[in-house]
Amino acid sequence: xxxxxVLVGTRKGAFILTSDGKREKWDVSGPFFGGWEIYHLKGxxxxxxxxxxSQSSSWFGQLIQRSNxxxxxxxxxDNKFVYDGIPGxxxxxxxxxxPWEFKRVWHLEPSLSDPDTVYAGVEDAALxxxxxxxxxxxxxxxxxxxxxxxxxxxxxGGMCLHTILxxxxxxxxxxxxxxxxxxxxxxxxxxxxxxxxxxxxxxxIPDPTAEVGHCVHRIAAHRSRxxxxxxxxxxxxxxxxxxxxxxxxxxxNLPTDFGFTIDVHAHEPETVFVVPIKSDSEHYPLxxxxxxFRSRTGGNDWEPLxxxxxxxxxxxxxxxxxxxxxxxxxxxxxFGTTGGQVYASADSxxxxxxxVRDLPPVVAVEVQTLP
Amino acid sequence: xxRIVLPPHLRTLxxxxxxxxxxxxxxxxxxxxxxxxxADYPMLRGTIRDHVTLKRRPFLRFFACSEDLSFEPGETxxxxxxxxxxxxxxxxxxVAGG
Numbered sequence: 001x002x003x004x005x006v007l008v009g010t011r012k013g014a015f016i017l018t019s020d021g022k023r024e025k026w027d028v029s030g031p032f033f034g035g036w037e038i039y040h041l042k043g044x045x046x047x048x049x050x051x052x053x054s055q056s057s058s059w060f061g062q063l064i065q066r067s068n069x070x071x072x073x074x075x076x077x078d079n080k081f082v083y084d085g086i087p088g089x090x091x092x093x094x095x096x097x098x099p100w101e102f103k104r105v106w107h108l109e110p111s112l113s114d115p116d117t118v119y120a121g122v123e124d125a126a127l128x129x130x131x132x133x134x135x136x137x138x139x140x141x142x143x144x145x146x147x148x149x150x151x152x153x154x155x156x157g158g159m160c161l162h163t164i165l166x167x168x169x170x171x172x173x174x175x176x177x178x179x180x181x182x183x184x185x186x187x188x189x190x191x192x193x194x195x196x197x198x199x200x201x202x203x204x205i206p207d208p209t210a211e212v213g214h215c216v217h218r219i220a221a222h223r224s225r226x227x228x229x230x231x232x233x234x235x236x237x238x239x240x241x242x243x244x245x246x247x248x249x250x251x252x253n254l255p256t257d258f259g260f261t262i263d264v265h266a267h268e269p270e271t272v273f274v275v276p277i278k279s280d281s282e283h284y285p286l287x288x289x290x291x292x293f294r295s296r297t298g299g300n301d302w303e304p305l306x307x308x309x310x311x312x313x314x315x316x317x318x319x320x321x322x323x324x325x326x327x328x329x330x331x332x333x334x335f336g337t338t339g340g341q342v343y344a345s346a347d348s349x350x351x352x353x354x355x356v357r358d359l360p361p362v363v364a365v366e367v368q369t370l371p
Numbered sequence: 372x373x374r375i376v377l378p379p380h381l382r383t384l385x386x387x388x389x390x391x392x393x394x395x396x397x398x399x400x401x402x403x404x405x406x407x408x409x410a411d412y413p414m415l416r417g418t419i420r421d422h423v424t425l426k427r428r429p430f431l432r433f434f435a436c437s438e439d440l441s442f443e444p445g446e447t448x449x450x451x452x453x454x455x456x457x458x459x460x461x462x463x464x465x466v467a468g469g
Contacts, residue, residue, distance in 0.1 A: 059431060060384075061418055063414075082422065
């Protein structure tokens with residue numbers, strides 16, 4: 001029977017949750033790297049036992065850990081992230097130039113075809129790649145130097161490159177997103193990049209339709225249809241049908257269109273999940289009710305999913321990297337909260353249960369479906 | 372032999388006990404002992420000092436012989452008691468955070 005492995009990054013370590021295909025009983029292992037912030041863990045699609053983890057702390061900086069046995073044992077690999085050339089400056093919060101400074105790795109995205117190749121999205125925003133399993137990292141500096149970098153400004157959480165989507169059909173095409181610069185795309189494997197923010201409207205910036213400066217929180221796509229992108233922006237849920245060349249809003253009947261995370265059903269490319277959050281100044285669900293919203297129409301028409309989720313006195317947040325789906329026949333959805341719960345649904349969101357409830361604040365959730 | 376006491380997280384990372392010892396050739400400066408420590412335990416590179424600038428990470432301090440050596444130049448000779456192995460050189464994490 002198939003097995004599901006959920007990789008959970010928290011503010012105080014990593015945890016691995018495993019279950020069989022029924023997804024009713026769960027084993028919890030960890031904490032791994034106890035006391036460290038684990039911004040993200042992700043396994044290689046071609047070698048699921050190869051897992052990479054971003055481990056960081058304000059005291060000791062950044063580490064990258066690698067496992068070759070599904071997370072049972074780990075080894076530190078190279079942690080040297082040095083910008084290519086003279087990094088130059090971006091805008092600081094007050095509009096003055098500020099030197100690019102590496103702070104941490106927010107997201108690790110293993111290649112779809114090579115377990116030794118991994119992309120790393122970092123703060124201050126840049127994209128790095130290893131092609132030797134993490135023994136060395138090199139910046140794809142065409143992103144940072146493509147022309148608008150000097151105008152990028154950090155969001156409240158820092159100027160982080162937090163989303164990396166590799167086109168499953170054309171791996172030369174990669175999408176990334178930066179808070180608060182926006183979305184970008186390469187069509188040549190990362191050498192050159194262009195902003196893809198046409199159609200985004202952000203009323204909190206001087207020019208609401210500027211080429212860059214949008215606080216994109218997360219982008220998701222279905223593997224079979226990589227030209228169709230869904231975005232949770234600071235405010236607004238957006239959709240693109242042309243690989244990001246243009247966007248239109250699909251917030252529709254959502255009770256609030258602020259939020260952080262968004263994901264797409266494993267087998268239904270038009271089924272999308274978001275977790276609405278009250279506002280940018282109140283990072284918790286509306287009215288103390290934790291609700292996932294599902295659209296089966298690619299946006300605009302949303303339905304609340306509440307069965308098994310707390311419907312009173314719930315004031316947690318669900319962060320941008322904290323939702324994932326499995327690929328079992330009946331698609332499973334998983335998300336973690338800043339209150340330390342990881343919720344799972346084994347039926348596309350109709351019913352939910354906490355599979356662990358007292359972890360440190362959850363930052364990242366990834367799922368591996370194992371044969 | 373120079374004794375170095377690491378903070379608990381770095382002991383776990385380097386898989387060492389409460390103290391490690393290093394031997395340096397030439398003048399026993401802070402830079403020299405940290406260079407040797409990182410050569411013996413490569414996983415510590417970047418955790419105490421920045422990879423490129425070799426500056427101390429802001430939330431760490433260096434203590435020895437009841438003195439704060441954090442702001443001494445890296446090429447300053449360490450106290451004789453540290454060089455003789457009588458007193459350890461402490462790498463200390465700031466008491467901060469939650």
